[in-house]
Amino acid sequence: QKEVEQNSGPLSVPEGAIASLNCTYSDRGSQSFFWYRQYSGKSPELIMFIYSNGDKEDGRFTAQLNKASQYVSLLIRDSQPSDSATYLCAVRVSGSARQLTFGSGTQLTVLP
Amino acid sequence: GAVVSQHPSRVICKSGTSVKIECRSLDFQATTMFWYRQFPKQSLMLMATSNEGSKATYEQGVEKDKFLINHASLTLSTLTVTSAHPEDSSFYICSATGLAAAYEQYFGPGTRLTVT
Numbered sequence: 001q002k003e004v005e006q007n008s009g010p011l012s013v014p015e016g017a018i019a020s021l022n023c024t025y026s027d028r029g030s031q032s033f034f035w036y037r038q039y040s041g042k043s044p045e046l047i048m049f050i051y052s053n054g055d056k057e058d059g060r061f062t063a064q065l066n067k068a069s070q071y072v073s074l075l076i077r078d079s080q081p082s083d084s085a086t087y088l089c090a091v092r093v094s095g096s097a098r099q100l101t102f103g104s105g106t107q108l109t110v111l112p
Numbered sequence: 113g114a115v116v117s118q119h120p121s122r123v124i125c126k127s128g129t130s131v132k133i134e135c136r137s138l139d140f141q142a143t144t145m146f147w148y149r150q151f152p153k154q155s156l157m158l159m160a161t162s163n164e165g166s167k168a169t170y171e172q173g174v175e176k177d178k179f180l181i182n183h184a185s186l187t188l189s190t191l192t193v194t195s196a197h198p199e200d201s202s203f204y205i206c207s208a209t210g211l212a213a214a215y216e217q218y219f220g221p222g223t224r225l226t227v228t
Contacts, residue, residue, distance in 0.1 A: 036219075044205075046114075046217070046219075088155070088156070090217075098215040098217075102158075103155070105155055
């Protein structure tokens with residue numbers, strides 16, 4: 001079982017809709033959770049991180065964490081074509097100091 | 113804030129030569145830097161973790177004698193690909209983390225290496 005799992009997609013949503021990206025992790029000791037966006041041919045860009053159960057909002061982005069279910073999600077409201085990218089979920093697992101474990105990413109396409 | 117630069121952005125070299133890639137944190141002290149490699153349409157693969165002033169920790173399967181990492185200061189880490197071969201052609205990305213509570217990593221723009 002992979003430590004961090006994401007649906008590879010592709011996930012397609014129409015412009016203006018809510019895109020929902022999901023991630024599950026296997027290590028219950030995981031402490032911090034990150035969402036990165038990666039455009040084709042570019043390096044990952046940090047969108048937001050969360051480490052407490054519940055929701056964290058930043059502009060059009062909302063991260064949701066449920067440690068009991070070992071589940072973290074990212075919602076993108078009012079999706080725009082410029083949001084089309086691969087979204088990487090990353091987890092800082094217990095005992096790893098600052099190392100992150102990345103999922104394989106979900107490819108999102110926002111259709112105009 | 114949290115800007116990480118990488119140089120060069122793109123390099124083409126001949127088989128058997130060595131290439132050095134620099135990673136710099138521009139506006140914070142990076143106590144830890146990471147080096148990743150990414151092949152087309154694949155996810156990030158962590159190669160090594162380097163802490164300032166100490167030897168890098170390499171992931172399983174990564175040859176430490178081939179991929180030399182130096183983290184001489186809190187703002188600079190270098191990756192040298194020695195005796196490069198065509199199969200080393202890839203997108204190399206560094207990231208850096210400081211002393212922030214969540215230890216979020218900030219990525220450099222990446223270096224695309226092509227070995228001919």
